[in-house]
Amino acid sequence: MHSFGYRLNGLLTFAVTILALMCVIASLSDNLNIPSPSAEIQIMNINWFQKQPKGSDEVSLRMNISADLQSLFTWNTKQVFIFVAAEYETRKNSLNQVSLWDAIIPAKERAKFWIRSSNKYRFVDHGKNLRGKEFNLTLHWHVMPKTGKMFADKIVMSGYSLPEEYI
Amino acid sequence: MSYFTQNSLLSFLGYPVSLQTFLPLSAPSLHFTMDWQGQKLAEQIMQIMLLVFAVTAFVAGYVLGSFQMMVLVYAGGVTLTGLITIPNWPFFNRHPLNWLDPSEAEKHPKPQVTVSSKKKGFKRTIEPAHRLDPSLPTANLVTLA
Numbered sequence: 186m187h188s189f190g191y192r193l194n195g196l197l198t199f200a201v202t203i204l205a206l207m208c209v210i211a212s213l214s215d216n217l218n219i220p221s222p223s224a225e226i227q228i229m230n231i232n233w234f235q236k237q238p239k240g241s242d243e244v245s246l247r248m249n250i251s252a253d254l255q256s257l258f259t260w261n262t263k264q265v266f267i268f269v270a271a272e273y274e275t276r277k278n279s280l281n282q283v284s285l286w287d288a289i290i291p292a293k294e295r296a297k298f299w300i301r302s303s304n305k306y307r308f309v310d311h312g313k314n315l316r317g318k319e320f321n322l323t324l325h326w327h328v329m330p331k332t333g334k335m336f337a338d339k340i341v342m343s344g345y346s347l348p349e350e351y352i
Numbered sequence: 353m354s355y356f357t358q359n360s361l362l363s364f365l366g367y368p369v370s371l372q373t374f375l376p377l378s379a380p381s382l383h384f385t386m387d388w389q390g391q392k393l394a395e396q397i398m399q400i401m402l403l404v405f406a407v408t409a410f411v412a413g414y415v416l417g418s419f420q421m422m423v424l425v426y427a428g429g430v431t432l433t434g435l436i437t438i439p440n441w442p443f444f445n446r447h448p449l450n451w452l453d454p455s456e457a458e459k460h461p462k463p464q465v466t467v468s469s470k471k472k473g474f475k476r477t478i479e480p481a482h483r484l485d486p487s488l489p490t491a492n493l494v495t496l497a
Contacts, residue, residue: 195395204406211422
């Protein structure tokens with residue numbers, strides 16, 4: 186520690202190293218949080234169900250999504266990204282996933298909500314497999330931290346089905 | 353930091369640099385300096401203060417549930433530590449070294465370097481510098497002719 190510049194360099198390096206360690210510990214502290222989220226999705230209405238000109242099926246739904254995701258937030262959470270996906274099985278693929286709607290929850294206060302919305306993104310199949318199809322609606326969430334590891338999980342809600350004939 | 357990189361860093365920062373950076377100017381110096389004990393003290397203070405502020409900041413942030421609070425407390429701690437340890441405060445200079453006056457130094461000759469050559473390489477012997485007063489603390493520097 187001989188001169189002004191030397192001490193300044195030493196101080197800044199040590200300070201930044203300790204800051205990095207603090208961020209690692211903050212991220213590890215997220216594991217102490219055990220979340221207990223809940224969600225429910227109702228399909229209020231099937232707006233239309235048609236075959237596209239090129240031959241694929243397409244559906245438009247209106248959903249009522251209600252959820253309580255407040256327990257996902259910790260002191261180290263920047264935002265929570267959620268999306269709703271429809272999952273179903275066809276002859277060709279054992280699992281098809283189509284994202285219907287998503288949102289960003291920036292703060293804990295906004296994490297308990299309900300929203301009625303038609304699907305933001307098109308529910309299109311590869312083929313003509315959707316008539317009478319039974320599908321699950323899954324609410325996925327990604328807890329994005331301020332520093333460190335991102336946690337992702339989901340709730341699967343089953344029992345939804347599409348009409349037998351095109352509307 | 354090695355002697356030469358430190359010198360180049362100092363000259364880059366605008367400090368007057370000569371090879372005799374460690375020795376004071378012959379006129380009364382306007383530079384404030386730290387002595388060796390002071391440098392050690394400054395380093396210890398810096399390390400301890402930063403660790404204490406880091407722990408305090410983390411606990412404060414965790415308890416209040418605010419990441420921003422942690423960063424603010426820590427930034428304040430770093431600034432405070434910098435203000436205390438970086439400038440050459442007088443309390444870092446409580447054990448100053450007593451260098452010889454130039455006029456005194458002339459009365460005592462510089463040590464001679466004797467070179468004796470043998471068949472297998474040659475050996476240099478350097479006589480130690482004279483000490484004015486054994487009771488005063490002296491730095492163990494050897495000046496070469």
